[in-house]
Amino acid sequence: MTDNQKTIHYNAARFLISASKLSQCPEDTGAEVAFAGRSNAGKSSAINALTNNTKLARTSKTPGRTQLINFFDLNVEGCRLVDLPGYGYAKVPIAMKEHWQKHLDQYLQQRYSLRGVVLVMDIRHPMKEFDEMMVEWCQSTEVPLHVLLTKADKLKKGPAQSTLLKLRKELTDILGDKVTIQLFSALKRTGIDSLSRQLDNWLTLPAVSEEDHEQSEA
Template identity: 75%
Template sequence: MSTTENPIHFNSAAFNTSAARLSQCPEDMGAEVAFAGRSNAGKSSAINTLTNNSRLARTSKTPGRTQLINFFDLNVPGLRIVDLPGYGYAKVPIAMKEHWQKHLDAYLQKRACLRGVVLVMDIRHPMKEFDEMMVGWCETTGMPLHVLLTKADKLKKGPMQSTVLQVRKALRERLGDGVTVQAFSALKKAGVEQLQQRLSEWLLNDDEAEPAEDVITEA
């Protein structure tokens, strides 16, 4: 943070529980930040890079493998990061997708301790249908949004910067200062500090801290 050392140690993250529905979630107290994203966007890899733990969030070559809401406790009591189910390429029955949708919506609408959403997008394929749905939900509810454009190492610097600027411009027209956008690379561990700062601001509710710089990360 700007004036004192950040008390959150993200590498302390430890699995708490998995929930298939809202009633199975941990007690609705403290503060948590949720990661959402389409299957194949690199959400699990981003969480693992954030926490410096390659085994924390499940990664799989089979998209849509994660079907539960997974909660991870941080070293500060009552603070958590949450891994929401992935959507998109998952080869699962329509009924199961509808089940996920129903309980994801219940979590987003009713979870009082939710402080912000990190929306993970592949920088090469931003703003797909699921992304639009999540942005629309944040627009309606006023929930703070941080967009993580992953796999930035897959693009050269020019196209990477251009994509960040385009996504930022489009979203700020809708969400104003309620959204920040950054590039991120799990492979090169680029953008980790910026992500940690944004999460810390939300989780600690530090109104006096300077906002995380909305900059383009080198990847």
């Protein structure tokens, strides 16, 4: 049995390194899944719920405080989770936002080991400007997207399901079978199994070499 056939235990996730630019990221081998989301969408809480570790991803009452790309090793060699910088109404200088934007774009465009993106949206405020940007990027690069509609416990079952179905149709029209979407609540710990299955599917895909990547773009 190879490493990529072993069961991934997300509660074994451990901090690996932080990077402010692509050149500081770990070696671009293996497989990783990146979490992205606007400030206050619940991204850090989702990662912490998935890994059953409330201290793994930094949570802050100050939106946009996390300014680095944070990497977490999993128990299967070469498999990683990635926490991307949050955007939105972060009270930071324009120059710093532009720095984040530049290096986030480079990571998303050039990272061969990236298997998929988990886009975290507050179910009460879906498809804001940052979310639309991420959807457009996934459309142009054909990288699979999984949408987590977080804080689902804040809505009753009917409205939550209605939002899910509406957004699923909207995104499927854009991304086809490259997108999946689910409800999630870190507070109630609902949706963790569905998220784990999606990550398992991505992280156990065969490795993509730089040569394969270039051929697919040709």
